[in-house]
Amino acid sequence: MKKEQETKELFEDKLHEECAVFGVSVSTNEAVGLTYNGLLSLQHRGQEGAGIAVVSENKNIICQKELGLVTEVFQNGKLKKLPEGNVAIGHARYSTTGTNSSANVGPFVTEFLTGRIAVAHNGNLTNAKELRDELKSVGVQFNASSDSEVVSKLFAYHVVKQKDLMKGVVKAANLLKGAFSIIILVGDKKLIVIRDKYGFRPLCIGKSEIGLAVASESCALNTCGFELIEDVLPGDVVVIENGEIIQRLNRGELQEKYRLDRGRDKRAELGLCVFEYVYFARPDSVIEGLSVYDARINMGRALAKEHPIKADIVCGVPDSGLEAAIGYSQESGIPLASGFVKNRYVGRSFIYPTQGERDSIVKIKLNPLSVNVKDKIVILVDDSIVRGTTIAKIVSSLKKAGAKEIHLRISSPPFRFTCHYGTDVDSEDALIANKMTIPEIAKNVGADSIGYISLEGLKNACKKTKLPLCTICFTGGDCKWEQKSTLEDVN
Amino acid sequence: MKKEQETKELFEDKLHEECAVFGVSVSTNEAVGLTYNGLLSLQHRGQEGAGIAVVSENKNIICQKELGLVTEVFQNGKLKKLPEGNVAIGHARYSTTGTNSSANVGPFVTEFLTGRIAVAHNGNLTNAKELRDELKSVGVQFNASSDSEVVSKLFAYHVVKQKDLMKGVVKAANLLKGAFSIIILVGDKKLIVIRDKYGFRPLCIGKSEIGLAVASESCALNTCGFELIEDVLPGDVVVIENGEIIQRLNRGELQEKYRLDRGRDKRAELGLCVFEYVYFARPDSVIEGLSVYDARINMGRALAKEHPIKADIVCGVPDSGLEAAIGYSQESGIPLASGFVKNRYVGRSFIYPTQGERDSIVKIKLNPLSVNVKDKIVILVDDSIVRGTTIAKIVSSLKKAGAKEIHLRISSPPFRFTCHYGTDVDSEDALIANKMTIPEIAKNVGADSIGYISLEGLKNACKKTKLPLCTICFTGGDCKWEQKSTLEDVN
């Protein structure tokens, strides 16, 4: 039992992204297939459940969703059971709570007075409970316990109340607080794309000969044959029909048209979650003009400048530290070497916990490459340290493999504060950087030294991004955010 | 492909019941286990999906439901994942439409302003679409396409609107039209039991040392250790808490208290669906004071009086005609004999359709017992004839097994009219009794004679029942019922 706990902790000792969204509006009848492929390419953002909703010929919305990886959810011909169509959206989910119920998987389909919508949502609302309570107070009822159901029903509610699709959507969008990148599929074959005013979560649009696609990350656009044409502007509402953008409401227009103040918050800490560059996004994605790969190379370079040390080799922890390690090597001139081989087959599977070896589980997943590290002074680069349990085992196994010294370099500042916008750390007590000084952390994880990138250095590494960056998890901000309320389980 | 169609038709050539409901309020923490056992005993009423909802310690409602038989839905330890509790409800579903989506399985949990309810519902509403439209017009939204979701949300809506649980429930109950036997599980550990004013579908209450149980049929009470104490009165609302009935609103009280007219319709044809006695219910159930077993024996006796014939043996079609055959034999003095052996393992499983034998599929399911029928004049008793396709194959296989003459005796009158209260015959065109005269039917199915019980005979066989009986499927009634509207699929 204790061992299972240990195994679990190993998998949990990383931040987790909430979700991925994808949508297409194309001239061919391949919307479902493209969405499936898109979700495959966004699987790293959410592995607990997946779903696709498509508009059928008779303008009905049909949805298939379940717990499991995208390939599992749609295996055995289940993909073909969905009707063909030209407009579809998809969702891949990572749940922060223990409630892995199929009822919480997206997209959420809601039927209301004048139609049906399906909603795919990435992000964490800070006012989900309030919205839910308000909706309940005006008669809206709920079946599940996810934020996404709140989002779906809020939109449906306001569409009906405003007696106008766009007015309702804009109204609802303005009530959402927190992080949200949303794609709404409307029964009349429209896609409505919405992003919160800070742009916490990425959302972008791609174009091809057959139409448009919307995705959490540009890597999914590329793999599906679309070329990234723009990031959705924070605060924008974009309407897509027949493969074209037919309406685009930005803050200015919104104020004019719907008399709403969607002006940016003044607090500098809010913006695109910097962890998208640090860890969440796939390196082949370009977010807000900045290549994730480049950003990580820059972080590694900055680390090399901020925390130089004489060493024989630079190694990245696979896969999270690989690019920063390249950057460190490039800047420092210290040769890059593979420090580990990662087992591509184990994923979250059971590993037998042997008695003798404390670090056996981590070694099955990540085996030190002795040939490279033996008798070497190793600079080991990773993206972040959360609880510190996994990195301690990695360091230990590297030492056993013969590494003489291990100098940890972390491409993000000490992670000290919980975040209500999308990372799943329940309590700041769990965060090692909140409990220890940096030398204490080094000692605790067995490293000979630790160097964290400075906040300035990180920001500088990402300076080409078009958006301000949210760095609250490092700074705590100057504000006390309301506690994200936990919705109670149904299933 | 054609053969698969043929196989499917064989399974479909019976009327299908809609659902089963079960609920318990007990002093032990076995509510979930008892509900599971209860659903096992009601599985004959619905085999497409099953679910259980239970109130947890902290008064939350947790629900587990899925497509499949009860044993399948809760296998592999899934039953134990539900929290222990003293109040739970369960649902087993048979869908009349092709939409076998887990989203349509009950119970339906709805969270609203002041709490959560779970609803298990047996019956067919005739105004589901209207209610749904009305609810949508006041802002209620939908996720699935089953009647039961409408029921659940209607109750939630009115509970909120009336600002009182009981007032809301009564109000909502009065808006439902058609057939409904409903158990509502309330977060504060109440069970609310509701039955439509005609009592179309059975619903009864049982008592044991540890508390009360509510079930579609009394057989489930017995198997779970409860003794049948009453049938829920048509039009009644019964509230159960801590294993006791704490409130009981009947028509008189309702009129007084909530000023609602729930007086019975004058049309004599409406009442308890007579097919519960003829076919749906398990013979060990007692419904409205009349044992289903006795009722069927009586039907067989009546048939013997109405349609006597000289014959060697009386056989029932397993399992639907077995009891009526006993009655026929008792009345006529013609010895009872088993005419067939039913394969207990095939259920709805695939049977290989061979080329040569037209009736091979039916023989795998139901093999004639040559030793009993050879060179015999056989009286073959069944409960009803819907399309006539299956009985034709049964008669043919009996003749091949050597039966000299076959005289069909049917324990219900010719089935001529579709019903919007719970049987799943789409079109009257499919009904053989609607297209042919009785001699034509005999010829068509290959029988030497057919005798249907008279309506009078049937009513007389059931005369001990405390309720009027609905016999619209035989008479058509004097009213044109609105077409039950089909809700469009989401999943």
Add this chain to the structure above:
Amino acid sequence: MKKEQETKELFEDKLHEECAVFGVSVSTNEAVGLTYNGLLSLQHRGQEGAGIAVVSENKNIICQKELGLVTEVFQNGKLKKLPEGNVAIGHARYSTTGTNSSANVGPFVTEFLTGRIAVAHNGNLTNAKELRDELKSVGVQFNASSDSEVVSKLFAYHVVKQKDLMKGVVKAANLLKGAFSIIILVGDKKLIVIRDKYGFRPLCIGKSEIGLAVASESCALNTCGFELIEDVLPGDVVVIENGEIIQRLNRGELQEKYRLDRGRDKRAELGLCVFEYVYFARPDSVIEGLSVYDARINMGRALAKEHPIKADIVCGVPDSGLEAAIGYSQESGIPLASGFVKNRYVGRSFIYPTQGERDSIVKIKLNPLSVNVKDKIVILVDDSIVRGTTIAKIVSSLKKAGAKEIHLRISSPPFRFTCHYGTDVDSEDALIANKMTIPEIAKNVGADSIGYISLEGLKNACKKTKLPLCTICFTGGDCKWEQKSTLEDVN
């Protein structure tokens, strides 16, 4: 844990048949489909695993087998993966030991010097270990731990050694001791059918326009469109090719041709297992000229004569006592009534064991029909009593349902001795009739009286059978059979 044990015992408190075999040689390419249907109709003889082997176009033998019911093993299109062919055999297995490994499911395919054979085997060898040891001593190797593998390899060994298919088969058949009904599929599209010299287990041949079928019971012939033409003679070897019997070696011929003495043992107790008539076989089967249904009716009649008693009704325990109850009623004139309703959905599934009700599990499976038994003196007929645990719960539940008196009538004599030919009772200590007198048994199970049929009565009821009957389980015989040795598990 204790409860699971209890549940298990309930299922185990019946004798278990070992296996079913089926084979076809037809002119169409439906051999696989027919074998599948045949196994469906023999599923009652073995529910733990199933398999089909077929000869492909190029005279190769291809086999598909797995743990599970026939419908489970061949679901999801697995039936279609087998090549089409005109000759196939099938096997359904019930294992007496705990080793439910797919490696032990039949048919067993063996490739040897001159070809391939597949063997389907029903019966228990008494010299399996000896044969295995002897085969091992001449170099034969084993992969699994079932008797059937021994049979398969023995045949292969002697075919090679004799350098002649038939000579080898006959030689091997003569080495087998105990009970065996075997169908061998040979790569050159022959079926070889073998039955031990006592005819312990049934085996019969049916004919249709398209060819021949061989089956454990005639019910499978009928359901697949074949007409029973003969029971395989004990000691015979029958060769089938192109849908016809091409060779038929009986004892006389065998002696002449192969100089082997296969004369019957003088001990009168050996012969066809009488439990085939009492319990194992399906009532629609005809075995050795005697209808199983008729035999059971006769047993019931004999019981009525031997153990008359004044009573209100006669009930059979479903399904094992139903026919004998009919016979008892016919002879005694006491009316037949259904005493229980059997749940057709639970099978071996989990039933929740509630605390209060000791007999809850048996009631979920078999619910008393109070309407019939209340205040009645009931004659309850069953086929046999093994441990007595289940019948005690049945009697108890019937009493709780209001039965005034219960008089058990058992259509077989007291079951006192273990059997090495096919029933799975490990130890005579477990047998209630071995530990108690009949009055003690009555008291133990709560019955007001028990009457067992006499051995004479049973034999008389089966007097139309063409074979002597083995009744060792009642008499113990005058010989000490060697203990059937348990083969050790591989998988």
Add this chain to the structure above:
Amino acid sequence: MKKEQETKELFEDKLHEECAVFGVSVSTNEAVGLTYNGLLSLQHRGQEGAGIAVVSENKNIICQKELGLVTEVFQNGKLKKLPEGNVAIGHARYSTTGTNSSANVGPFVTEFLTGRIAVAHNGNLTNAKELRDELKSVGVQFNASSDSEVVSKLFAYHVVKQKDLMKGVVKAANLLKGAFSIIILVGDKKLIVIRDKYGFRPLCIGKSEIGLAVASESCALNTCGFELIEDVLPGDVVVIENGEIIQRLNRGELQEKYRLDRGRDKRAELGLCVFEYVYFARPDSVIEGLSVYDARINMGRALAKEHPIKADIVCGVPDSGLEAAIGYSQESGIPLASGFVKNRYVGRSFIYPTQGERDSIVKIKLNPLSVNVKDKIVILVDDSIVRGTTIAKIVSSLKKAGAKEIHLRISSPPFRFTCHYGTDVDSEDALIANKMTIPEIAKNVGADSIGYISLEGLKNACKKTKLPLCTICFTGGDCKWEQKSTLEDVN
């Protein structure tokens, strides 16, 4: 259908290794768990089936095996069903033929006169059919169609014939022709380790405080806490008991003791399969003294010397070309860059084949990292080209991503000849290098140039290996090897 074919080809356009073997003899009862972990670490060598055999307390051998990945075969507690023990072996299988039957998965357990053995086998015999025929001629029978069954039965046969375990094992080992690395588990808790005289497939031994482990590759030793102590010498038979090597028969001793000539073949082309260094083995393995990682770095360096070209970046095709790319970069000074992001979730899963994009499938698996390749002259390094279909799509997608020029560098010589020792290329016609000149290949796959490493260069890169290398797939050798015979399917 055509598209499915296309998808399949993509997965097939790599050489495939046959199998992995693993075994332990330890003082703790963790043998099964360690073997499970060992197989996890060798999963890259075989993904179609897996199994573990363990010696139980009573010296019986129990085996569990099935189709699927290691994690799938032993999920849902199936690992715990195996008894605990101190000696176990495991097998992971890749089948070259279409016969994915569980009957062909290893280990193979054989029971014979004097005991039981289980055999795990990696390699391809060239005389499997002959051995099988010979064994059949002396009475051995077969159930499945894999080489490994032949190996298992051959050993069992000779152990019996020689009346001595070791003599039999040595005798049998000497009859095997081709490639084989074998671990035999003997019922008396010995492990016998055998490697063919050329050492085609790797096999090594590791030590820890608790005992010894044997594995196909040293990476599995490391991850399970064992330290590599030696590679099994080609032609050796090593016996392990109680965690120690108790006997070690090498060629000299064998000649003396058993008078067998196991001298090396003179042909220089035979030896350790060079593809183990080029592609099969995990980079963290050390084979015959040479680190696989180092070998690949060396190959990259050699390529840089042999085929220098001016370029902007060096990219490796993930994961097969990554190390050679590092070497190329180190030697040439041209910076290394990631050219692609590999999707870690798709594996062999279904990818929707869109109409427009010819290369969509490959892009889902391997998406170009535009940021790195755009407007760049790219040196693209991979390990080999088989059919050329996949690399063509990779090149095309890289060009679409903006690469200006693409210069392919292949770390093995042109692959021209089929091999009967373990690669699964059926026909030389399929090999692009057999049909085209190098410039033609370049044109065909869309590359601006192709440079293959020379045979000399490759050998030089691997010069630290202790064994001669087999390079027949490049040279064809001077001998005509017998065609490996295909055994016919049973299951």
